Amino acid sequence: MRTGTHGNLPSELTGLVGRGAELDVLGRLLDASRLVTVTGVGGVGKSRLTVAAARAAQERFPDGVWLAGLSSVRDPALLALTLAEALGLTDHTVRAPRVVLAEHLADRTLLLVLDGFEQLVDECAELVVELLGRAPGLRVLAAGRRAFAVDGERVFPLAPLDGGDSVRLLAARAGAADPGFAADPGVLAELCARLDGIPLALELAAARLRALSPEQVLDRLDDRFRLLAGGTRGVLPRHRTLRTAIGWSHELCTARERLLWARLSVFAGRFDLDAAEYVCSGPDLPVEEVLDVLGELLDQSLLVREDTAAGIRYRMLETVRVYGAGWLDSLGDAGRLRRRHRDWYLGLATWCEVDWFGDRQAEVAALVEAELPNLRLALDCCLEDPEEVHLGRFLAGTLWFFWAGCGRLAEGRLWLDRALSHEAAHGTDADTSRLKALWVLGYVAALQGDGVAALGALHECREGAEAAGNAVATAYAVHRMGCLALVSDDMGRAGELLGAALEQYRAAGELNSNVLMCQVELAMVLAFQGDLPAARELCEEVRELCEERGERWTKTYALYVLAYAALDAGDPAAARRLLSECVSVNHAFRDLVGLVLAVELLALVTVAEGHAAEAALLQGAVEPVWGSVGLQLFGSGYFNAPRLMCEERCREVLGRAEYAAAAARGRDLGVDALAERALRGPVRQPAGRAGAALPGPGNGGGPQPPGGVLRASRTAG
Numbered sequence: 001m002r003t004g005t006h007g008n009l010p011s012e013l014t015g016l017v018g019r020g021a022e023l024d025v026l027g028r029l030l031d032a033s034r035l036v037t038v039t040g041v042g043g044v045g046k047s048r049l050t051v052a053a054a055r056a057a058q059e060r061f062p063d064g065v066w067l068a069g070l071s072s073v074r075d076p077a078l079l080a081l082t083l084a085e086a087l088g089l090t091d092h093t094v095r096a097p098r099v100v101l102a103e104h105l106a107d108r109t110l111l112l113v114l115d116g117f118e119q120l121v122d123e124c125a126e127l128v129v130e131l132l133g134r135a136p137g138l139r140v141l142a143a144g145r146r147a148f149a150v151d152g153e154r155v156f157p158l159a160p161l162d163g164g165d166s167v168r169l170l171a172a173r174a175g176a177a178d179p180g181f182a183a184d185p186g187v188l189a190e191l192c193a194r195l196d197g198i199p200l201a202l203e204l205a206a207a208r209l210r211a212l213s214p215e216q217v218l219d220r221l222d223d224r225f226r227l228l229a230g231g232t233r234g235v236l237p238r239h240r241t242l243r244t245a246i247g248w249s250h251e252l253c254t255a256r257e258r259l260l261w262a263r264l265s266v267f268a269g270r271f272d273l274d275a276a277e278y279v280c281s282g283p284d285l286p287v288e289e290v291l292d293v294l295g296e297l298l299d300q301s302l303l304v305r306e307d308t309a310a311g312i313r314y315r316m317l318e319t320v321r322v323y324g325a326g327w328l329d330s331l332g333d334a335g336r337l338r339r340r341h342r343d344w345y346l347g348l349a350t351w352c353e354v355d356w357f358g359d360r361q362a363e364v365a366a367l368v369e370a371e372l373p374n375l376r377l378a379l380d381c382c383l384e385d386p387e388e389v390h391l392g393r394f395l396a397g398t399l400w401f402f403w404a405g406c407g408r409l410a411e412g413r414l415w416l417d418r419a420l421s422h423e424a425a426h427g428t429d430a431d432t433s434r435l436k437a438l439w440v441l442g443y444v445a446a447l448q449g450d451g452v453a454a455l456g457a458l459h460e461c462r463e464g465a466e467a468a469g470n471a472v473a474t475a476y477a478v479h480r481m482g483c484l485a486l487v488s489d490d491m492g493r494a495g496e497l498l499g500a501a502l503e504q505y506r507a508a509g510e511l512n513s514n515v516l517m518c519q520v521e522l523a524m525v526l527a528f529q530g531d532l533p534a535a536r537e538l539c540e541e542v543r544e545l546c547e548e549r550g551e552r553w554t555k556t557y558a559l560y561v562l563a564y565a566a567l568d569a570g571d572p573a574a575a576r577r578l579l580s581e582c583v584s585v586n587h588a589f590r591d592l593v594g595l596v597l598a599v600e601l602l603a604l605v606t607v608a609e610g611h612a613a614e615a616a617l618l619q620g621a622v623e624p625v626w627g628s629v630g631l632q633l634f635g636s637g638y639f640n641a642p643r644l645m646c647e648e649r650c651r652e653v654l655g656r657a658e659y660a661a662a663a664a665r666g667r668d669l670g671v672d673a674l675a676e677r678a679l680r681g682p683v684r685q686p687a688g689r690a691g692a693a694l695p696g697p698g699n700g701g702g703p704q705p706p707g708g709v710l711r712a713s714r715t716a717g
Contacts, residue, residue, distance in 0.1 A: 345375050349398045482497030487634035
C-alpha cells in the first residue's frame with residue numbers, strides 16, 4: 001500500500017562540511033548501480049554522507065527515500081520487521097515480514113537507505129538481494145564498516161577528511177560551542193593531522209576546546225599516541241586513531257563520567273533521564289548526581305540530545321557506545337547492568353499497560369514506540385536465561401495493548417511464540433505469566449486471521465487457568481474465544497462466550513480496555529442478530545465509561561456500533577460524526593483493523609448522503625489496506641453486508657465502468673491519504689449522476705433497506 005509520504009529522512013541539525021566530491025561520486029554510482037555501499041572506519045562520517053546523498057537524490061524516487069537504522073538490531077528475526085517499520089508498513093497478517101516487504105516494493109520506485117548493518121551483514125545481504133530481485137524499481141544505499149560482498153554491489157570506501165576540510169570542521173564545531181573561539185590555524189592543522197581527519201574524532205576534540213587550548217589538546221593527544229604506539233598488531237592505523245581519540249576523551253573524563261559512560265552503553269538506541277537514573281545509579285554514582293554527569297557527557301559530545309514525540313531522549317553514537325560497552329565488560333559489571341535495564345523496562349511496560357486504560361493512551365503509544373529497541377533488548381535478556389523465561393512471557397503478554405492497539409501484531413506474534421517455546425527453569429503450565437502470554441497469543445493470532453493457532457492457544461490457556469483456579473485468566477481465554485466466534489460468523493456461540501466472559505470479569509472485579517472491548521463485541525453480536533436497542537445500550541455504557549476514563553481506543557469500537565445504529569435509524573450525519581472520530585483515533589494509533597472497519601461503514605454513509613463516486617473511491621482505498629490486515633472483513637458475511645450494499649448502490653448510480661474507475665483511484669491512496677480523505681468528507685458536487693442522492697427517509701426510503709443495515713446483514717451470515 002502507498003504510504004502517502006515521500007520518506008523519513010531526518011532533518012540535519014548541523015551542516016555537512018566538505019564532502020562535495022564524495023556526494024557527486026555517490027550520485028553517479030546510484031545512477032549506475034542498484035546497490036551502493038559506503039564503507040569505512042567507525043566515525044568517518046558514513047551515516048552523514050549517505051543521508052546527504054539520499055536527500056540529494058530524492059527527486060529521482062517518486063515513492064520516496066526511506067532510512068532504516070539497523071545499528072541497534074541484533075536479532076536476525078527483527079531485520080525485516082525493522083525495514084517494514086522504516087517504510088511505514090503495518091501488517092496484521094501471518095505473512096512473513098520479508099514477503100510483506102517484497103510485495104510492497106514490487107511496483108515502486110524508491111531508495112532504501114540502510115545504516116549500521118555490519119553486525120547482521122550476512123542476513124542483511126541475503127534480504128537485500130531478495131528485495132532487489134523482486135523489486136525492479138528499488139535501489140539501496142547502505143552505510144557500514146564492511147560491504148555486503150554480493151554481485152552487482154558498488155562499494156565506495158569513504159576516506160577521512162582532507163586537511164582543509166578537517167580544519168574547517170574542527171573550527172566550525174569549536175566555534176558553535178564557543179562563539180569567541182580563535183586559534184592558530186597551524187596548530188589546528190596539526191591537531192587534525194594527528195586525528196587523521198576522522199570527523200567523530202574531530203567532534204570530540206572540538207568539545208574539549210571549551211576547556212583546553214588547542215595546544216593543550218595537542219600535547220595530551222601526543223602523549224596518548226606515544227602510549228598506544230605499540231598497540232594491537234594488525235589493527236589499521238585509522239582504527240587505532242579513532243580508538244585513540246575516544247580513549248583520549250575517556251581518559252579526560254572524571255571517574256563519575258567514565259562510570260556513567262560505561263553504564264549507559266547497556267541501552268539500545270535512545271533513553272530518557274528516568275531510565276538512566278534507575279539503571280545507572282548506585283553507591284558509587286548517587287541517583288541525584290546522574291543528571292549533572294549526563295550533562296557533562298553531553299557537553300563533551302559523547303551523548304546527543306533529541307526531542308521526540310515521547311519527550312526528550314538521549315542517544316550515544318554507536319562507536320562511543322561500543323567503547324563504553326568494552327569498558328563495562330572490563331569492570332565485570334555488564335550482567336548486573338543488563339538485569340537492571342531489564343527490570344526498568346519490565347516496570348515501564350507494566351505501568352504503560354495500566355495507563356493504557358485512561359487519558360494517557362496517546363502518550364503511552366508514543367512512549368512504547370520510542371522505547372521499542374530497549375524493550376526488545378529486555379525481552380532478549382529474559383529469554384536468554386531459563387531462570388528468567390517467565391519474565392519474558394510476562395513482558396510479551398503485558399505489551400498486548402501495543403501489539404493489538406498500535407499495529408504491531410507481527411512483532412507481538414514473534415515474541416509471544418518465542419517466549420512460549422522456551423522451557424522455564426521453574427513453574428508449571430499454569431504459571432500466571434504463561435497463561436497471560438497464551439491468551440495474548442490467541443488474541444494476536446485471531447486478529448491475524450490465524451484461527452487454528454488462536455484456538456489452540458486459547459484452549460490451552462482456559463484449561464490451564466481452570467486447573468489452577470485462575471478466574472481472571474479463564475475470563476480472558478473465554479473472551480477471546482468469543483471474539484474468534486464473532487469474526488467466524490458463529491453468532492450463537494459468540495454471544496454465549498462473550499456473555500460468560502463479561503460475567504466472569506465482573507465477578508473478578510476486572511475493568512480495563514479488554515473488558516470494555518468484550519462488551520462492545522457482545523453488542524456487535526446483538527446488532528447482527530437484530531437487537532439494535534440492546535446493542536446501542538451496551539455501547540452507550542462503554543462510551544460513557546471511556547469518556548470518564550479518557551480511554552479512546554476501545555471507545556472507537558463502541559462508536560462504530562453506534563454509527564451502525566445511527567445509519568439504521570436514517571441519520572447518516574450522526575453516523576459520519578461518530579465514524580470520523582473512529583478514523584482519527586485509529587489512524588493515530590496505527591490500528592488498521594479499527595480504521596478499515598470505520599472506513600467501510602463510512603463508504604455506506606457517503607453513498608447514503610448522495611456521493612456515490614466518493615463512496616466507491618473509499619471502497620477501493622481500503623482494499624489494499626485489508627491486504628495488510630488479513631482476510632477482507634474477516635471473511636464474515638455479517639461484517640461484509642454493508643460493503644456489498646454500498647457497492648450495489650454505487651453501481652446503480654454510477655454504472656459499472658464509473659464505479660470501477662472510482663475504486664481504482666482509491667486503490668492508489670496510501671493509509672495517510674485515505675485517513676485524510678475520510679476525515680475531510682465528500683466535496684459537494686453539482687447535481688448529476690455521480691452526486692445523485694439516494695432515496696431518504698422522507699421520500700420513499702432510507703439509507704438502507706427495511707429492517708436496517710445490521711438486521712439485513714443478519715441473513716448474509
